[in-house]
Amino acid sequence: MAAVAVMLAFAGGMSAVPAFASAASGGTGTLTGQVTQASDGAPVYVCANVLVYRGSTVVAHAMANDSTYQIAGLEPGSYSVLFTPNCTGPDLIGEWGDGTHGATQQTPTTIVAGSNMLNVALDPGAHITGTLTGSGAPINGIVTVVPLSPLLPGYAPRVGVSVGRIGSTPLPPGRYGLIFDGGPEWIAEDQNGVATTTPTSPPLVLGLSETTSVNIDLAPAGEISGTVRVVNADGTLSPMPDALVEYQNLDTPNEQSGLTRSGADGRYVIRGLNGRYQLEFEGPDESARILPEFLGGSRTADGAQIVEIRNNAVVGGKDVVLEVGGILEGWAKYVPTPGIGGSGYLNSFFTTFAFSRLDTSTGKYVRVDAPGPGEPINGDPYWGPLEPGTYRIVVDNVYWDGDPGAPGAKRYTFHGGVTGIVVGRDAVTDFGDLPLTTRYFDVSRASGADRFATSAAVSAATFAPGVPVAYLANGMTFPDALSGAAAAGAKNGPVLLTAASSIPAEISAELARLAPQRIVVLGGAGAVSDAVVAKAKTLTHGSVSRLSGADRYSTSAAISRATFATGVPVAYLANGMTFPDALSGAAAAAKLGGPVLLTATGALSAPVKAELSRLAPKKIVVLGGTGAVAEAVLRQARVYTHGTVTRASGADRYATSAALSAVTFASGVPVVYLADGLTFPDALSGAAAAGSRGGPVLLVEPGGIPEATADELIRLAPKKIVALGGTGALTDAVLDDARSVLSYVSAQTP
Structure with a gap:
């Protein structure tokens, strides 16, 4: 306990009066004194501040000079006087004028007019030492000090850690709680070794000059560990030092994901984990030629083993054995093309390298992931290691004649490939120059000045003269044309759009070219007038008939009844009030030889029920x-087939179109038609053309190809793509997207 030197104590012990106080009345008081060290009485030179408080306000202050201080101009009265060391050196702590070390001075200092002397001796503080380790190894960390006893004003006790060693500033006597935080890799503990972020009892009780040692060993906060080994040439295994380990939290990918490396013994440890994790292992660098592998032995993420860490679980033994691959070297090079340009080694970000490995059991090349993320630089693609075997490489490069962002810039695709490249273990295989020549992708547009001219253009590009039948449907509404499209596709004839009261000139010209063996008008006289029927009779040597019903549902049943025999392989049901689903369904129905029947959302109509009963479809x-079509309709439909009743749908009209195509058409279709998913006119004739040529109709947005449609295009790998309608329906961006997809497809499936 520090002593207050040379003090006069008044009765009751409630105030401290400086010694040698002047008896003069009136005026102000001056406070003087000396600041020394309690341990040996040595002076504290210019290392102490003196603060004079009245209440909670500092009214005067001074700095000790040659261990003495003087503060003048104090009004007589009661004060609190605080002495604090302000420099490094002796391990001293501050104290009040009455020798206490709490938040307030317990016995006030009384100042009288004249001279007042107050000498103090500062006490040495307490210290905290010890060690901070994690799983027994020294670590750095942060120590939060929680004072449980009141401290001097402005005092901030600090406890620090350096390479596992704990040290503190001089601390006032009292009770303390401590929290030791080693970072996210470790579970925080308090001074009692309890895993918590709030100190528990008992606290540390520190006395003057005492040194208290605290040794804390933190437990890991969610840990995965294992050993990385590599297969040697003789088949033995060796630890792989410095292997790259990438871990990804699948629950929160942007958090608790990162990279680490194995140690000299091949061991890796990842701490601070909470969630489901995927681990990928790679060699130290490219020169090691190590094949990347996911935990679980898979080369792809799809087959990766997932490790779940919850409640700070510690999971060990996640070992992996890596194999050595081989490196391919070579240079992709343009072959100059007259009128296009493109010469020398390519250096472009618009390049796709596709790798396929020979499956010796089947004799076929199987697509594998590209071995490295690098882009080609001067023709060298900077590839990583490949599994030993025989390979084929296909390269597609987009060449822009001008700035890709500039209006009018022309886009060309260069293509090349090499087959039969043998890659050996820990070897470099050079396949030399790989020439790239221009490649044409058949992406076109079928369009006209209006919906009628577009209908004629689609027909002209699809059907030769002498077709067995041509269908005429009202071009201002969609139901009859959609039901007719499935029938037209099955009969290998077009659907041509007409006005209600007359046949447009473009349609008349196309009918004259086609010279159909017969013409079928779809819908009643309110949809297509008798005048149209009369005109149609002049455009064929065969019959002209009408298929119609009381409404769109009965008309669809009438079209089906006139076209399809009992026992069809499939019948499709589509909402009769909207067009997107029926549009894609018409091409699928034509492919499989079944009708599209229209239905209300909640129930089947009597004519459609009767037609389903007659058809007895296999599914x-x-x-x-x-x-679009409620579950109640599915339940009703089950009565009319001994087979399955299923639903083809997706998140939206585009995904539904893609889903229907996926279950109907195999890869390698001759053609795919792209139709605006928001408007119907240009697409109506395309459904019949698609059905006739054995390809699907996929819906797209006016300004681009949605992801679901693009994925289905890649799977289909079509020989040709036709966009239905002019730029008002589908912009040129759709055609550009289609060419990009075909370029990708060509590299995927050479």
């Missing part, structure tokens, strides 16, 4: 989600 497919 029924409902097009669209429950918002």
Whole structure:
């Protein structure tokens, strides 16, 4: 306990009066004194501040000079006087004028007019030492000090850690709680070794001059560990030092994901984990030629073993054995093309390298992931290691004649490939120059000045003269044309759009070219007038008939009844009030030889029920989600087939179109038609053309190809893509997207 030197104590012990106080009345008081060290009485030179408080306000202050201080101009009265060391050196702590070390001075200092002397001796503080380790090894960390006893004003006790060693500033006597935080890799503990972020009892009790040792060993906070080994040439295994380990939290990919490396013994440890993790292992660098591998032995993420860490679990033994691959070297080079340009080694970000490995059991090349993320630089693609074997490489490069962002810039595709490249273990195989020549992708547009001219253009590009039948449907509404498209596709004839009261000139010209063996008018006289029927009779040497019903549902049943025999392989049900699902369904129905029947959302109509009963289809497919066709319709439909009743649908009209194509058409279709998913006119004739040529109709947005459609295009790998309608329906960006997809497809499936 520090002593207050040379003090006069007044009765009751409630105030401290400086010695040698002047008896003069009136005026102000001056406070003087000396600051020394309690341990040996040595002076504290210019290392102490003196603060004079009245209440909670500092009214005067001074700095000790040659261990003495003087503060003048104090009004007589009661004060609190605080002495604090302000420099490094002796391990001293501050104290009040009455020798206490709490938040306030317990016995006030009384100042009288004249001279007042107050000498103090500062006490040495307490210290905290010890060690901080994690799983027994020294670590750095942060120590939070929680004072449980009141401290001097402005005092901030600090405890620090350096390479596992704990040290503190001089601390006032009292009770303390401590929290030791080693970072996210470790579970925080308090001074009692309890895993917590709030100190528990008992606290540390520190006395003057005492040194208290605290040794804390933190437990890991969620840990995965294991050993990385590599297969040697003789088949033995060796630890792989410095292997790269990439871990990804699948629950929160942007958090608790990162990289680490194995130690000299091949061992890796990842701490601070909480969630489901995927681990990928790679060699130290490219020169090691190590094949990347996911935990679980898979080369791809799809087959990766997932490790779940919850409640700070410690999971060990996640070992992996890596293999050595081989390196391919070579240079992709343009072959100059007259009128296009493109010469020398390519250096472009618009390049796709596709790798396929020979499956010796089947004799076929199987697509494998590219071995490295690098882009080609001067023709060298900077590839990583490949599994030993025989390979084929296919390269597609987009060449722009001008700035890609500039209006009018022309886009060309260069293509090349090499087959039969043998890659050996820990070897470099040079396949030399790989020439790239221009490649044409058949992406076109079928369009006209209006919906009627577009209809004629689609027909002209698809059907030769002498077709067995041509269908005429009202071009201002969609139901009859959609039901007719499935029939037209099955009969190998077009659907041509007409006005209600007359046949447009473009359609008349196309009918004259086609010279159909017969013409079928779809819908009643309110949809297509008798005048149109009369005109149609002049455009064929065969019959002209009408298929119609009381409404769109009965018309679809009439078209089906006139076209399809009992026992069809499939019948499709589509919402009769919207067009997207039926549009894609018409091409699928034509492919499989079944009708598209229209239905209301909530129930089948009597004519459609009767037609389903007659057809007795082997299965029924409902097009669209429950918002388009309710579950009640599926239940009704089950009565009319001994087979399955399924639904083809997706998250939206584009995904539904893609889903229907995926279950209907195999890869390698001759053609795919792209139609605007928001408007119907240009697409109506395309459904019949698609059905006739054995390809699907996929829906797209006016300004681009949605992801679901692009994925299905890649799977289909079509020989040709036709966009239905002019730029008002589908912009040129759709055609550019289609060419990009075909370029990708060509590299995927050479």
